[in-house]
Amino acid sequence: MKRIALTSVALAAVAALALTGCSSERGGTEGASTEAAGFAADAAIGVALPDKTSENWVLAGGLFEDGLAEAGFEADVQYAPASNTVAEQQNQISAMITNGAKVIVIGAKDGKQLGTQLQQAADAGVKVIAYDRLIENTENVDYYVAFDNFEVGRLQGQALLDGLAERSGHEAPWNIELFSGSPDDANSAVFFNGAMEVLQPKIDDGTLVVASGQTEIGQTATQGWEAENAQSRMDSLLTSTYGSQEVDGVLSPNDTLGRAIITSIKQAGKDISKITVTGQDSEVESVKSIMAGEQYSTINKDTAILVAETITMIQALQQGEEPEVNDTEQYDNGVKVVPAYLIPPVIVTKENAADAYASNPNLLEIVNASK
Secondary structure: OOOOOHHHHHHHHHHHHHHEEEEEEHHOOOOOEEOOOOOEEEOOEEEEEEEOHHHHHHHHHHHHHHHHHHHHOEEEEEEEOOOOOOOHHHHHHHHHHOOOOOEEEOOOOOOOHHHHHHHHHHOOOOEEEEEOOOOOOEEEOOOOEOOHHHHHHHHHHHHHHHHHHHHHHOOOEEEEEEOOOOOHHHHHHHHHHHHHHHHHHHOOOEEEEOOOOOOOHHHEEEEHHHHHHHHHHHHHHHHHHHOOOOEEEOOOOOHHHHHHHHHHHHHOOOOHHHHHOOOOOOOHHHHHHHHHHOEEEEEEOOOHHHHHHHHHHHHHHOOOOOOOOOOOOOOEEEOOOEEEEOOOOEEEEEHHHHHHOOOOOOHHHHHOHHH
16 A cells, blocks of 8 residues: 555654643653663654555554654554565564564554464563554453544444434434454454444334344454445345345444445445445545445544553553553453553534544544535
8 A cells, every 4th residue: 555645743743642641640751860760761662554445544653753753763663564464563563572662563463373472572571562453362462542443433323323324315214334443352242242232222223223133243243444345245145135225324443444334325326325334544545435424323433542642551651651541351361451541433424524623634524625
C-alpha cells in the first residue's frame, strides 16, 4: 500500500502530546534528565505493527516514527508483511529486544502467538504495550492502549437499528445479517459482543430477524479481515437466503468489510440506499460512500490521539513512573487483566460527519465536497 500522507493536524496532535505528556499529572518530560529512573531519554523504542491492509495501520506507522523522534527517542517501526505468517512479526519483536529496545509497542498480527517473544522481553526487562489489539494468554504484557472497543460494538449495533428505521421504508421486523472480524484478532469478539448487547434483545423480541440463522461469532467471522472473504460470504448469503425476501441491514465490523458487503449487494441488483451497512475506521473510501448515501455509518477513531497516548505512556516509563490507565477490569487476556487506557470512539453518519471530522482536513474536504 502506498503510505498515506500525514496531515499537519495529526502530526501536531502527536507532537503536542508527546512533548508535554498531555499534562503535568500524567508525567510530562519537563525537567527529565537523560538518564532518568526508567531508562535513557534517547533510548530505542520498538513498534511492531501488522500488515498495511488498513489505512489506520499505515497512518500509525508514520505517526509513531515522527512522534517518537519528536519526543527524543530512537524509533524502530516494523510491519509484518500481509503475505507472511505471524512468524515475521515474532522475528521482528525478537530483533527489537536483541537490539536494546526499552519498550516495544505491539499491534499484534495474531495476539495469541506471541508468548515466547513476550517472555523474552520480560527476561530482558523490556516493557510491552499492546496497541489497539489485546495480546492474549501471557502475563508479560504490561499495558493496553486502545479505543473502547466494546463501546465501538455498541455504537455499531445502535447505528444498525437507527439506519433500519431511517432507510428501510417499512416497519419492523427487519432482516439482517451479521459479520465479525478475523478470529485471530482479540478485538473481533469485543466488537461483536458489544454490538450483540444492543442487537440480541431485538432479535429475541422479533424486531430483527437473522434470516440465515448465522448468529454465532464462529459463523460470522471473516478470516484475516480480508475484503474478498466478506464479499464471498455476502454473495452466498444473498443467493441462499434472499431470493424471495429482502435484506434490510448488515452489521459490518469495519469499513473495508463494509465496502465489500456493499459491492456484493449492488452486484445482486439491490438498492443499497435502502439497506443499512455499518463500519469502522473512517477510511477515505467509506467516508465518500457515506456521503453518497451508500454505507450508513462508520466509527471515528483518531489514530493521532491513540499514537500520542501511547507515546505518553512510554514517556512515563522512561521517567520511572507508572503510566496513567483508566480501566483495570475489562481486558482479561486469559492470564491477567491488562491495565488499559481507553479512548472513547465517535459514531459518524452523513448527518454529523462535518462535526465529527472538523479537525481532519482531508476527511472534512470530502464531506464538504459532497454538499
